[in-house]
Amino acid sequence: MGAQIRVYREKIKSTQSMAKIFKAMELIATSRIGKARQRVSASGPYADAISRAVAAVSAQTDIDHTLTTQRADVKRSAVLIMTSDRGLAGSYSSSVIKEAEALIEDLRSRGQEVDVYLYGRKGQAYFDFRQREYKGFWSGHTDAPVHETAVEIGEKLLEEFVKGAEEGGVDDVHLVYTRFDSMVTQEPTSGKLLPMTKEQQEEAEAGSKGPLPLFEFEPDAYSVLDELMPRYIESKVYVAMLLAAASELAARQRAMKAAGDNAGELIKKFTRLRNNARQAEITQELSEIVAGADALSA
Structure with missing residues (x-):
């Protein structure tokens, strides 16, 4: 999960850089x-x-x-x-x-x-x-x-x-x-x-x-x-x-404005995917903690 979150962070960062270029050219x-x-x-x-x-x-x-x-x-x-x-x-x-x-x-x-x-x-x-x-x-x-x-x-x-x-x-x-x-x-x-x-x-x-x-x-x-x-x-x-x-x-x-808008949509998409991956990682960690506690109390 951690590797997946890092991938989404890199994608968000690179897309934000491209969005800045598109905005400047526009x-x-x-x-x-x-x-x-x-x-x-x-x-x-x-x-x-x-x-x-x-x-x-x-x-x-x-x-x-x-x-x-x-x-x-x-x-x-x-x-x-x-x-x-x-x-x-x-x-x-x-x-x-x-x-x-x-x-x-x-x-x-x-x-x-x-x-x-x-x-x-x-x-x-x-x-x-x-x-x-x-x-x-x-x-x-x-x-x-x-x-x-x-x-x-x-x-x-x-x-x-x-x-x-x-x-x-x-x-x-x-x-x-x-x-x-x-x-x-x-x-x-x-x-x-x-x-x-x-x-x-x-x-x-x-x-x-x-x-x-x-x-x-x-x-x-x-x-x-x-x-x-x-x-x-x-x-x-x-x-x-x-x-x-x-x-x-x-x-x-017009082309740069459209590209900038698309970059914004991609950033939103990657942010949601990153948050979902983070939430899944947190849920998995909680499940492991609960399972460990149950095992110790048994």
């Missing part, structure tokens, strides 16, 4: 979510302004530009998948990967080749374990993105898009990430990043307060779109990174 994630949401709000107006500018140029001119022209025969697509660098965030990364797999399967069913680009070590681990190839990989600060990484990703994707499939590049670019709607709802989503679709242009126009502004282009509209194109993709990638970061922190906060 508090860290909770403290960072507010800043992540502020960064999302701060980046939104710039990204919307870039989208409205591109939509305005497209609406006011009739030019055939790479940014806004859909290619007739898409042979190869790029898919950028945003996961996390660390675990302990519930199903956050697995949900994004599931969404990406569905998109990749859909593209391949149309006869398109797919080049995969990864942001986050969890995505890399998934593809490495299955020995599947990917064309690019970035990591670091998935829960606190830096703009320099978005610029680097945007430049690489834009380079491949401008080359086109005929020259070893891609004909369109897709993005898979987790959209942060609220602390309760984060939705894995996918969408086309390049070229800018008609729906995206209409959405940018609808989001504009009042009619789109009239521009005068110097030296010409084509050159303006050339300058806007890298800024457009960088802003879209960066906003997606910020939304994914807020989603990751919210998922980690």
Whole structure:
């Protein structure tokens, strides 16, 4: 009985230590979510302004530009998948990967080749374990993105898009990430990043307060779109990174709270088992004392 009580005491002690870790990680994630949401709000107006500018140029001119022209025969697509660098965030990364797999399967069913680009070590681990190839990989600060990484990703994707499939590049670019709607709802989503679709242009126009502004282009509209194109993709990638970061922190906060609650239940269970074992030991000792007394008095 004594050995059994010691086992339960060790289990209680180790579970209490884990509960402290879970609580600390929950508090860290909770403290960072507010800043992540502020960064999302701060980046939104710039990204919307870039989208409205591109939509305005497209609406006011009739030019055939790479940014806004859909290619007739898409042979190869790029898919950028945003996961996390660390675990302990519930199903956050697995949900994004599931969404990406569905998109990749859909593209391949149309006869398109797919080049995969990864942001986050969890995505890399998934593809490495299955020995599947990917064309690019970035990591670091998935829960606190830096703009320099978005610029680097945007430049690489834009380079491949401008080359086109005929020259070893891609004909369109897709993005898979987790959209942060609220602390309760984060939705894995996918969408086309390049070229800018008609729906995206209409959405940018609808989001504009009042009619789109009239521009005068110097030296010409084509050159303006050339300058806007890298800024457009960088802003879209960066906003997606910020939304994914807020989603990751919210998922980690929920996961750590659930883990802490489960640890509390385990502590209660082991405490009851320890008390039962102690009571059984005391009962056995009393029985032995009574039996010994009866034997002496006989």
